[in-house]
Amino acid sequence: MNILVVGLSHKTAPVHIRERVAFAPTAMQEPLHQLLTLPSIAETVVVSTCNRVEIYATSRDTESAVAQIRRFLAEFHNIEPDELNPHLYDYTGGEAIHHLFRVASSLDSMIVGEPQILGQIKTAYGYATEFKTVGLILNRFLHKAFSVAKRVRTETEIASNAVSVSFAAVELARKIFGQLENKTVMLIGAGEMCELAARHFVNNGVTNVLVTNRTFARAEKLALEFSGRPVLFENFADHLDQVDIVLASTGAPDFVLEHATLEAVIKKRRNRPMFLIDIAVPRDIDPRINDIDNIYLYDVDDLQEVIQANMKERQKEAKKAEILVLAEVDQFHQWLGTLDVVPTIVALRSKFEQIRKDEVAKTLSRFEALGTKERKAIEAMTSAIINKALHHPVTVLKQCSDDTSCDVYVDAVRTLFDLAPPEPVADQKASLEEFNDQAIKESQVQWPKK
Amino acid sequence: MSVNIMLYKITLVVYIAATILFLIDVLLRRTSLGNYARGTLLIGLLVHTATLATRYAEVGQTPVANLHEALSFFAWMLIGSYLLIDLRYRLDSLGVMVCPLAVIMLLAGGVIFYEVPHQNPMLDSWWFPVHVTLAFAGYAVFTLAFLVGIMYLLQERMLKTKSFSGLYYRLPSLDILDIINYRCLSFGFPLMTMAIITGAVWANQAWGGYWRWDPKETSALVTWFLYAALLHGRLNVGWRGRRAAIVAIIGFIFLIFSLFGVNLMLSDEHSFDAFKSLR
Numbered sequence: 166m167n168i169l170v171v172g173l174s175h176k177t178a179p180v181h182i183r184e185r186v187a188f189a190p191t192a193m194q195e196p197l198h199q200l201l202t203l204p205s206i207a208e209t210v211v212v213s214t215c216n217r218v219e220i221y222a223t224s225r226d227t228e229s230a231v232a233q234i235r236r237f238l239a240e241f242h243n244i245e246p247d248e249l250n251p252h253l254y255d256y257t258g259g260e261a262i263h264h265l266f267r268v269a270s271s272l273d274s275m276i277v278g279e280p281q282i283l284g285q286i287k288t289a290y291g292y293a294t295e296f297k298t299v300g301l302i303l304n305r306f307l308h309k310a311f312s313v314a315k316r317v318r319t320e321t322e323i324a325s326n327a328v329s330v331s332f333a334a335v336e337l338a339r340k341i342f343g344q345l346e347n348k349t350v351m352l353i354g355a356g357e358m359c360e361l362a363a364r365h366f367v368n369n370g371v372t373n374v375l376v377t378n379r380t381f382a383r384a385e386k387l388a389l390e391f392s393g394r395p396v397l398f399e400n401f402a403d404h405l406d407q408v409d410i411v412l413a414s415t416g417a418p419d420f421v422l423e424h425a426t427l428e429a430v431i432k433k434r435r436n437r438p439m440f441l442i443d444i445a446v447p448r449d450i451d452p453r454i455n456d457i458d459n460i461y462l463y464d465v466d467d468l469q470e471v472i473q474a475n476m477k478e479r480q481k482e483a484k485k486a487e488i489l490v491l492a493e494v495d496q497f498h499q500w501l502g503t504l505d506v507v508p509t510i511v512a513l514r515s516k517f518e519q520i521r522k523d524e525v526a527k528t529l530s531r532f533e534a535l536g537t538k539e540r541k542a543i544e545a546m547t548s549a550i551i552n553k554a555l556h557h558p559v560t561v562l563k564q565c566s567d568d569t570s571c572d573v574y575v576d577a578v579r580t581l582f583d584l585a586p587p588e589p590v591a592d593q594k595a596s597l598e599e600f601n602d603q604a605i606k607e608s609q610v611q612w613p614k615k
Numbered sequence: 616m617s618v619n620i621m622l623y624k625i626t627l628v629v630y631i632a633a634t635i636l637f638l639i640d641v642l643l644r645r646t647s648l649g650n651y652a653r654g655t656l657l658i659g660l661l662v663h664t665a666t667l668a669t670r671y672a673e674v675g676q677t678p679v680a681n682l683h684e685a686l687s688f689f690a691w692m693l694i695g696s697y698l699l700i701d702l703r704y705r706l707d708s709l710g711v712m713v714c715p716l717a718v719i720m721l722l723a724g725g726v727i728f729y730e731v732p733h734q735n736p737m738l739d740s741w742w743f744p745v746h747v748t749l750a751f752a753g754y755a756v757f758t759l760a761f762l763v764g765i766m767y768l769l770q771e772r773m774l775k776t777k778s779f780s781g782l783y784y785r786l787p788s789l790d791i792l793d794i795i796n797y798r799c800l801s802f803g804f805p806l807m808t809m810a811i812i813t814g815a816v817w818a819n820q821a822w823g824g825y826w827r828w829d830p831k832e833t834s835a836l837v838t839w840f841l842y843a844a845l846l847h848g849r850l851n852v853g854w855r856g857r858r859a860a861i862v863a864i865i866g867f868i869f870l871i872f873s874l875f876g877v878n879l880m881l882s883d884e885h886s887f888d889a890f891k892s893l894r
Contacts (some may be wrong), residue, residue: 343790435853474779
């Protein structure tokens with residue numbers, strides 16, 4: 166039995182193709198069952214997000230399975246095969262394993278390290294188990310992918326640096342203030358970006374919010390949202406000495422904050438540091454203010470540069486992750502190899518033969534008076550016992566070869582008689598529990614806003 | 616090889632191991648190694664303690680009488696005070712600086728003679744261990760303040776100029792660095808003050824005079840004033856951040872001068888026997 170994947174992603178297909186091939190998350194039963202009726206396919210999982218559609222399957226005949234899935238995708242979505250095929254990729258065996266492990270670890274994502282993809286794969290797996298289209302191999306395969314993704318997440322820093330403007334601002338604040346608890350944010354003006362950044366700050370521990378706006382009513386309204394305090398625009402500077410973080414985004418043509426004002430404020434604060442974020446264009450805060458000791462001023466371009474630096478850092482971490490993933494692919498591929506019937510029968514027989522030989526030798530050494538004839542008889546008898554005992558199990562193994570149940574038998578035989586090399590089962594339970602909690606929440610398919 | 620020398624070498628090896636672990640932890644960002652590095656360092660500190668104890672037994676006086684002993688004692692205090700601060704703040708990036716420093720000190724101390732210093736009747740006083748312990752504890756804490764000060768300046772520069780190197784991701788926040796600067800100062804200053812006072816009392820006992828303006832005493836006093844100014848600035852003027860970091864760095868340069876420089880250039884009661892024999 167072999168693993169394969171057919172699909173397309175943001176790397177191979179433009180959005181107008183991806184949206185036509187996507188499966189509706191509410192109607193997964195139909196495609197899953199149709200896939201299972203294809204002659205070469207034993208198990209299947211369908212991953213469908215706005216950036217990728219991928220069909221994972223197991224089959225004894227990967228070539229025809231790939232062809233059948235390609236045809237299925239075109240027929241199911243009413244697309245001409247000639248239009249669809251150039252965008253599709255397919256991988257089998259080790260390459261397919263490598264592919265899923267990379268996808269689940271968010272190494273193949275548009276934004277490397279983004280966390281949603283794992284949840285989306287968990288949901289896809291959830292549908293497959295609900296509609297019973299997965300068996301032993303895909304079960305193990307998906308669980309292994311989850312645990313690989315988890316390792317990548319905890320053992321590398323791939324997801325630790327912000328790649329959006331508002332998160333980047335929060336991270337910078339952390340580098341300046343350490344903790345954000347008991348810090349005060351002031352919003353000057355009420356741009357959408359400003360509001361979003363303020364929300365991130367509040368979610369990350371900031372407790373006090375001051376809001377000021379030329380129209381006081383708008384300040385009041387926004388302050389209510391953050392359970393903060395509105396401040397009159399005419400004298401907002403009087404409050405600045407209590408403020409640690411300023412978010413400015415007014416539509417004013419001139420500077421709202423002048424150098425001299427801030428110089429006085431920082432003196433009044435006894436040099437406690439301030440973090441000023443100027444999201445407005447044209448800018449609200451005099452850029453010379455950055456020269457004042459203990460004040461850190463960032464405008465939109467500065468924040469973009471932080472994000473660029475973070476992206477580079479993620480790329481570095483991604484390289485570490487790739488090495489980790491490769492090792493896991495090898496391990497899983499090995500396990501998959503043990504599921505072949507013939508080597509299993511050979512291993513089973515030689516295991517029993519070894520036991521027989523050891524025991525016979527032990528017994529005969531105690532009866533040295535026995536003649537050659539008797540010895541031969543004992544050898545023959547013990548061999549016969551083993552052959553008879555193994556006859557039925559071996560027959561079943563030989564006959565089942567085209568069935569998914571075969572994998573279960575082979576795996577069971579390997580486990581029961583201790584024939585298997587170390588197997589990737591350790592994390593199964595944990596990742597299943599996690600799946601129950603998070604999958605639905607994390608993974609609703611979201612199309613980008615148009 | 617005496618037990619003492621063997622333990623000394625084991626200490627060195629364990630510290631080197633901790634250094635390597637910290638380097639992998641911080642440079643390659645294998646943060647899971649941080650706790651192994653700490654554990655290794657703690658083991659090193661225990662072995663080091665045993666080293667000092669056997670040295671004391673062998674020599675029969677507090678083992679800070681020559682340069683070999685002074686370096687070892689300094690390293691011991693440094694690692695000890697780092698581990699104490701680390702308990703609360705978890706600073707792998709400080710560990711990666713402190714560990715190699717201790718290794719260098721022990722290596723240098725190992726190159727210079729292990730031999731036992733002359734028995735000096737002057738050192739046969741209870742004030743001796745008290746004075747040097749306080750002084751070296753102060754040195755150790757101020758060394759940490761120096762390292763943290765450098766880290767602060769680097770991090771502050773990157774945040775100001777908005778050019779981020781890999782260092783940015785590895786250094787802690789400005790706030791923590793500034794807090795540790797203050798903590799070091801508020802421990803180091805009383806230690807240094809008491810070291811100077813006990814030194815004066817001891818001098819009075821030994822030579823019948825509290826203060827003789829020898830170069831060591833003078834430079835220690837200058838350093839003391841510098842740290843006093845920093846403490847005053849922090850508490851009353853609102854100095855913090857960059858300025859506090861710079862003063863801590865300057866203070867440390869004075870400190871190193873009064874610890875080693877004075878001995879190298881001048882001869883007096885504070886000099887280590889080692890240097891006398893070098894000349």
